[in-house]
Amino acid sequence: MREIIFRRKPSFRTGRDDDQQSNVPDDMWRKCGGCGDLIYARELERAHHVCPRCSYHFRLSARQRIELLADADSYEPWDESLTTNDPLNFTTGNERYIERARAIAARSDNDANEALSSGRIEIDGRPLVVAATDFSFMGASMGSAYGEKLARACRRAAERGLPVLTISSSGGARMQEGLFSLMQMAKTTAAFDLLRAARLPHFSLLVDPCYGGVTASYAATADIVIAEPGARIGFAGPRVIEQVTRQKLPEGFQTAEFLLDHGLIDQVVPRAEVRATLATLIDLFVPQSLNAQQAAARLVGAGVSSGG
């Protein structure tokens, strides 16, 4: 299920570049992790990174996730100065944990300097706080910097009266931080208590793959939990389960649809519909976030004149 990026256009297929705005190079094609089809990168971008043939949802970076949802130029990133420390002075072989984290943060193809990006965005003018993970950053494992960024985001949301959307994909704990990492499950839960006390909603969007400590903490206790189609979600990963049972897991085990069927999540929402779903939920749970123009439009829609 890994995606492969082709830097050279395969000779057996051609495409026409009609999107001058895009910064995706002309010669980039991507292989679908679902059907194996080769898709022209710009076409994929226009389709919210969902395969037009089989609906496979491509993996996205935190920034891509946020920008797909946010009104243009509305994303205000928070706490980008906050990064990984190395509380255990952890080394495997010759590799120091902190150096590895810094190297990943510095990589040119990486737009995040930690596994979690947070900030304020607007969806059709509705302000909210967003916190999205980046699986390419050490499997979006939850370490102290991740936990602290999320805690600060919750505190600010509570202070400013904003709802929170978390977008979670994670391999689980940041093992290099030992028990500090495990305790982030309690820390992030305590941070969302601030939001609960302020009676502000937490919407959780689970995306592929989401396992371990992130699923078993704030991502599961949100007021609303939705997931992208096909996303694999659970506590123990499939390899661990297969080691225990010595049996192959059935097709579709731990997918979003499986979780929906077992009563564990509220809805499976295709990527193209997430924005509209969130807008509806925000209006239901945080009606005061409606701006004047939207409120007026609603009144008009209900047959009431708002004009003087």
Next chain:
Amino acid sequence: MAAEQQARTTWDRVTIARHPQRPRALDFVNAIFEDFVELHGDRQYRDDRAIIGGPARLGDQSVMILGNQKGRNTRENLDRNFGMARPEGYRKAMRLMRMGAQFRFPLITFVDTPGADPGPRSEEHGQAFAIAECIQTLTTYPAPIVSIVIGEGGSGGALAIGVADRILMLENAIYSVASPEASASILWKDAGQAPAAAEAMRISAPDLMELGLIDRLIPEPQPAHDDAPEAFARTATELRQALATLLDIATAGGETALLRERQERYLAIGSWLDASPNGNN
């Protein structure tokens, strides 16, 4: 004492923490408390024998007890699923937490599990969701919580009953984000590196004391399986002290003071770098 603590490697402690004759949660409960009434079932699906719980008395104080329960031999361990709770176990724990909260009983938890059950049925029944809800129930529990790590504190399966105002830990207990074997196979790509992983991940009580992640180390002059009464007596003393302090906080400042202190305690956990000291917002 300090010299004795130095003398053991972390791997020695892992071995002691997993010793088949090490006292189990129910042994501690029966030795320390009076009138323990074990309550069963999650009132939804079934009774998970990997988790025990119910009300009991410590002196004049009614408390609620929860614990991970391991067995002492193969038959008992099969019955207790090796102390690995399933979602119904965590939902039983949650039910008892709510009962304890209703009557403002201090909550005392005994942590001793290699981790939550990783079976397919546990996944189907929402293992992650059950653990998450336990943690959330604990962060807002309106009475004091003391958690005592008596053997193996393994991963989210331990934390589900381990969020507390005070964390006590026996000297030869371990507390880790993943088992040394799993850590070794993931980070060293070699499960045989478990002793090195145990050392590097700093899972022993003296290490966790130094890191500030636990509040009290309960010395074991002899490993608890060699001198259980001593372990029970020292645990009881430490528990009474911790509870007295917390009840004082609750008396002086009410539930709010207790909850605020717990919240601040957890919000402060972690170690990160911040290039801009005031934050950028």
